[in-house]
Amino acid sequence: MFKPQQFGRYLLSDRIARGGMSEIFIAKSFGPMGFEKNLVIKRILPEFAGDREFVRMFVNEAKLVCTLEHANIVQVIELGEVDGQYYIAMEYVNGIDAHILWRTLARRRQRLPVGIALFVVAETLKGLDFAHRATGAHGELLGVVHRDVSPSNILISHRGDVKIGDFGIALVRHESKSHTGSLKGKFGYMTPEQIAGLSVDHRSDIFSAGIVLAELLLGRRLFLGESDFETMHRVLNVRLDVLDEHESALPAAVAWIVRRALQREVKDRYQTASAFHEDIVEYLYQERVRVSGETLAAFISEYVVPYLREKTLSDESSVPEPPPSQESGPLPLLFPGPEEDETTTGRRALEEVQHVVIVPQAMVGLAPVEMTGESIVCPPFSDEDVEGVEGPMPEPSAEPEPEIARLVSGQLMSAEQASASPHPNFQGRIGSRTVAKILFRFSVVSESGLLALTGKRVGTREAELLERIAWLQDTCGSPRDGSWTLQRTCQIYLEHGQPSLLMADRSEEMLAAYLLSIDQITVDQVEAALRSRPQLKPVAALVAANLLAPLHVSRHATSFVLWSVLEAFSWSEGNFAFYHGRSCPLEAFPSGHTALALIAKGVGLIPEQQLDDYFNRIASRGVVASRAPTVRIEAFNPDALLMDCYRAIITQRRVDEAITVCSVLGDAWQAKQALYLMLECDLAELV
Secondary structure (H helix, E strand, O other), X not given: OOOOEEEOXXXXXXXXXXXXXXXXXXXXXXXHHHEEEEEEEXXXXXXXXXXXXXXXXXXXXXXXXXXXXXXXXXXXXXXXEEOOEEEEEEEOOOEEEHHHHHHHXXXXXXXXXXXXXXXXXXXXXXXXXXXXXXXXXXXXXXXXXXXXXXXXXXXXXXXXXXXXXXXXXXXXXXXXXXXXXXXXXXXXXXOHHHHOOOOXXXXXXXXXXXXXXXXXXXXXXXXXXXXXXXXXXXXHOOOOHHHHHHHXXXXXXXXXXXXXXXXXXHHHOOOOHHHHHHHXXXXXXXXXXXXXXHHHHHHHHHHOHHHOOOOOOOOHXXXXXXXXXXOOOOEEOOOOOOXXXXXOOOHHHHOOOOOOOOOOHHHHOOOOOEEEOOEEEEOOOXXXXXXXXXXXXXXXXXXXXXXXXXXXXXXOOOOOOHHHOOOOOEXXXXXXXXXXXXXXXXXXXXXXXXXXXXXXXXOOHHHHHHHHHHHHHHHXXXXXXXXXXXXXXXXXXXXXXXXXXXXXXXXXXXXXXHHHHOOOOOHHHHHHHHHHOOOOOHHHHXXXXXXXXXXXXXXXXXXXXXXXXXXXXXXXXXXXXXXXXXXXXXXOEEXXXXXXXXXXXXXXXXXXXXXXXXXXXXXXXXXXXXXXXXXXXXXXXXXXXXXXXXXXXXXXXXXXXXXXXXXXXXXXXXXXXXXXXXXXXXXXXXX
């Protein structure tokens, strides 16, 4: 039992860890008027105080970390010395580490929710990215590499803060040569280049973070062998047997992220921690999973803290065996089922982690959760899940294409046709009314429901690309739907006048045409993919041929839907129909824009020739700023040009004169867009 003791000006209240060369304490500092502050003291053991090399490393750690001031890095307060013992005073993170989080759930036969596991690693990556980009006093890149990214060095506070700590074996660029060939860190979280004794850079930390992510998601050690030698052998050869066998429990896009981080060749991994972080955030955004520090705090409060007998940061022995009643119960992943007590600690914060749109299971491959009513539950662990899996690897699938086809088709389902319901509340033709005016009018009256836009796809660049793809499909004998070139449909689901969700025709042919138009793929690649796998449609064939990553299918599908809706603002003919109160289907995509922002973006894509046609019909009429506009111009977050054009028509002018004046104020095309926006959104009127 540790007895509190004075150490210089600090009171060491508890010892929380002791290693081979240093020990760590919870301590208190005191000040005037009863001021107290908790912190952590890390000090060299007395028997190593005379080891000059170790003291040098210890001091370097303090000097390095004190320059890394970031919310996701444990802060160093001071470096000091008391009676020949060097110490570092550090920020006190009141909570647990990721190892205890993982271990506690594993012993209770429960998995960590996918969203929370991704959040913990994403926050860690933010701290790592800051460290990797750290510069010296003269602006030079330090080239910091942590070299010991592991669950026990990822601290999670009871408030939900995530911080990377223990830069004790970090190296900076000028030290890399002297450290080449040395092994430092935990074997199960090292990288192939570390095991091989090669020089390392920041991408080594990315591999280790990938190990942490895989283990948090799967609830299993990734490379753990029966001996240190076997563990190192598995790391050196990147033996992903555990991931190969159990990744079916993960969404396909998440498995792709993990594998990208765990590439053996450094050049094939994520090249920066920020790129790794971006893919995680993108996935959470696309799946409409909201996870925050408050969410994490509530989860730990409810599912981890009650099962800890001792407060500790890293002592594995403090994680108790669970009571029998908890051994096999499923773990609510994101929010409670109707049978649960709403007063449970942390429940309110957990309810914030909800799928605004629950994506179909086909969209992410084999989903890891079972959806029942309002709750999402995760299956319990089996006994083999806690430490790893024995036995041979499963045989690889001889026919992966059907699964690829299901994955792709889940992300590219066609939009529901407006004709599915025979009774729209409002309908009309596009041409007599523009899409901008239609959406604006429904917005200002705060309508809720479905706005469906339909038209023909004729004489456009998109139509040309679709015809090219159709020819390739016919040539290669690939299946296609003969009607997909005739109609184009996009839909906007409004909630109180704001576009919450978007849909558009997104067949594989249409998405392939979009990818061709933005130069993400080439016609030759499409042809090669279809010839090698004629039984598949274009996007599935590209994925099967490794010319397109599954995660990118989802990402491009999202951008394609938004582009399709924005492109509709250029339609000069077609039809619209509004269905009051129509609820959204599962496969819709979040808009990410207010109605006015969506209108402004759509107007910004209208071709200049089309604007000229619009203004030629009204050139001789007068235009003036509306005296009582439905919405004030400030609501559009106007740029300088829009404001200048608005001021230019405070007094009445002929339309052609107004165009000339506005064109002098800025780019002629943008000036026409500004005047078009004002006319269609009631900021200006014709007289």
